[in-house]
Amino acid sequence: ESRAHSERLQHLEEFHVSEECGFVLPDPLAQLPDYYAPWTNVAANLPHLVETQQLRGEVAKMPLLSARHLRGHRQLRLAHLALGVITMGYVWQGGGRQPAKILPRVLAVPFCAVSARLGLPPILVYADCVLANWKKRDPRGLTVYQNLDTLFSFPGGDSSKGFFLVSLLVEVAPTPGLQAIPTIVKAVLRQDLCSVHTALQDVALAICRMQEAFTLIHEHVDPGLFFRTLRIYLAGWKDSSLMPEGLVYEGVWEAPRQFSGGSAAQSSTLQCFDILLGIPHSTAQGFSAEYLRRMRDYMPAAHRAFIQTLASGPSLRQFALVTGNAGLRAAFNQCVAALAALRSYHIQVVTKYITIPAGRCRAEQQLGGCVQEGASVRSDMGTGGTDFMRFLKAIRDSTHTAQLT
Ligand code: HEM
Numbered sequence: 001e002s003r004a005h006s007e008r009l010q011h012l013e014e015f016h017v018s019e020e021c022g023f024v025l026p027d028p029l030a031q032l033p034d035y036y037a038p039w040t041n042v043a044a045n046l047p048h049l050v051e052t053q054q055l056r057g058e059v060a061k062m063p064l065l066s067a068r069h070l071r072g073h074r075q076l077r078l079a080h081l082a083l084g085v086i087t088m089g090y091v092w093q094g095g096g097r098q099p100a101k102i103l104p105r106v107l108a109v110p111f112c113a114v115s116a117r118l119g120l121p122p123i124l125v126y127a128d129c130v131l132a133n134w135k136k137r138d139p140r141g142l143t144v145y146q147n148l149d150t151l152f153s154f155p156g157g158d159s160s161k162g163f164f165l166v167s168l169l170v171e172v173a174p175t176p177g178l179q180a181i182p183t184i185v186k187a188v189l190r191q192d193l194c195s196v197h198t199a200l201q202d203v204a205l206a207i208c209r210m211q212e213a214f215t216l217i218h219e220h221v222d223p224g225l226f227f228r229t230l231r232i233y234l235a236g237w238k239d240s241s242l243m244p245e246g247l248v249y250e251g252v253w254e255a256p257r258q259f260s261g262g263s264a265a266q267s268s269t270l271q272c273f274d275i276l277l278g279i280p281h282s283t284a285q286g287f288s289a290e291y292l293r294r295m296r297d298y299m300p301a302a303h304r305a306f307i308q309t310l311a312s313g314p315s316l317r318q319f320a321l322v323t324g325n326a327g328l329r330a331a332f333n334q335c336v337a338a339l340a341a342l343r344s345y346h347i348q349v350v351t352k353y354i355t356i357p358a359g360r361c362r363a364e365q366q367l368g369g370c371v372q373e374g375a376s377v378r379s380d381m382g383t384g385g386t387d388f389m390r391f392l393k394a395i396r397d398s399t400h401t402a403q404l405t
């Protein structure tokens with residue numbers, strides 16, 4: 001059973017995991033066939049259309065296009081990104097005070113058709129606006145911030161571009177570590193202690209590289225713009241006080257449907273390292289584990305399959321425990337410690353970009369300032385309250401306690 005899984009894991013390309021950029025979509029398409037210009041034109045102009053309250057009018061003028069003419073994975077990913085961007089802008093136009101309750105059929109019908117073909121939900125996801133929303137300014141240049149740009153952005157100025165591109169660089173950084181995963185799985189099956197030890201050093205280094213890339217957030221994202229503006233547009237319509245029923249997808253489903261807002265729990269990279277190291281989010285905190293598992297449904301089908309295949313393979317953790325080899329245990333713990341450190345760093349960033357601005361906003365609200373929409377557009381993202389912070393700390397703590405003593 002495990003052997004079969006380990007065999008399948010040897011060809012990462014099958015799971016759309018690329019040699020040079022991991023779960024990031026290599027060379028995303030930036031243009032669709034002219035027939036789809038109504039979608040890409042509106043999506044490309046979204047910040048302006050939302051800020052001038054014209055978006056809903058523009059959508060009302062859009063023709064109902066058929067998704068049938070979309071060819072290949074990259075066209076589908078670009079279509080899901082463009083329709084996702086327009087959908088978030090359409091629902092949250094006006095900053096979240098009066099969210100739209102109905103998504104018009106010119107958006108809902110093609111968006112659901114494209115989503116079905118990709119195995120994604122009909123809402124903007126991490127795989128859209130982080131993994132497929134980028135291009136190099138100079139195609140021959142390096143994958144560095146200055147040579148990157150997003151394909152689409154939201155209100156919030158350069159901070160929306162910064163948030164997506166820094167996340168992209170964090171996703172590109174650990175690529176050698178992802179390449180080490182099949183090596184580790186095969187070596188565990190062959191009880192090859194030495195190969196596991198060597199490969200674990202690549203994993204630890206990869207996770208450290210993620211944290212290095214993360215530090216760019218301070219340069220490219222402004223806390224105020226992030227909290228007051230960008231955050232609103234990434235909110236979803238599941239368990240949302242502003243949209244308790246969810247959203248009606250006109251022409252697709254009679255009843256309204258609920259879908260979760262954008263979350264990096266949809267990042268396959270972090271979930272892969274959690275599974276490889278056997279980090280037990282599952283037992284420790286019911287909510288976190290359930291939420292992380294549910295977010296797998298918000299990943300592209302091939303990435304979901306990779307995670308499921310890895311989860312059903314042999315346990316590296318048991319192997320490291322059973323061999324009792326001190327060097328192997330140390331290499332394993334170095335990976336776990338690096339992951340816990342990354343999550344601690346992330347919590348510091350979340351404090352600066354959500355908790356502090358939320359506190360300031362509440363203070364201003366007392367004085368009648370700060371036009372913050374309602375309590376919070378998304379309960380788990382930024383009331384400055386405890387629920388998302390408790391979630392992040394629970395995950396960080398269960399990572400920490402996963403060290404082998
Ligand atoms: C301004 C910067 C950021 C803020 C304010 C922020 C905020 C949050 C919040 C509130 C959550 C919990 C709710 C949710 O899942 O959405 C979260 C989760 C998460 N974020 Fe971020 N984030 C930021 C940047 C990043 C970056 C650059 C990465 C790197 C890829 C990242 C990776 C994650 C991951 C993996 C999770 C899921 C929880 C976990 O696995 O630890 N975040 N973030």
Ligand SMILES: Brc1ccc(-c2csc3nccn23)cc1
Nearest residue numbers: 124125126129167234262263264
């Ligand atoms: Br859609 C969408 C989904 C997730 C993100 C994202 C990138 S890093 C991060 N931490 C929390 C969320 N998050 C951005 C857009």
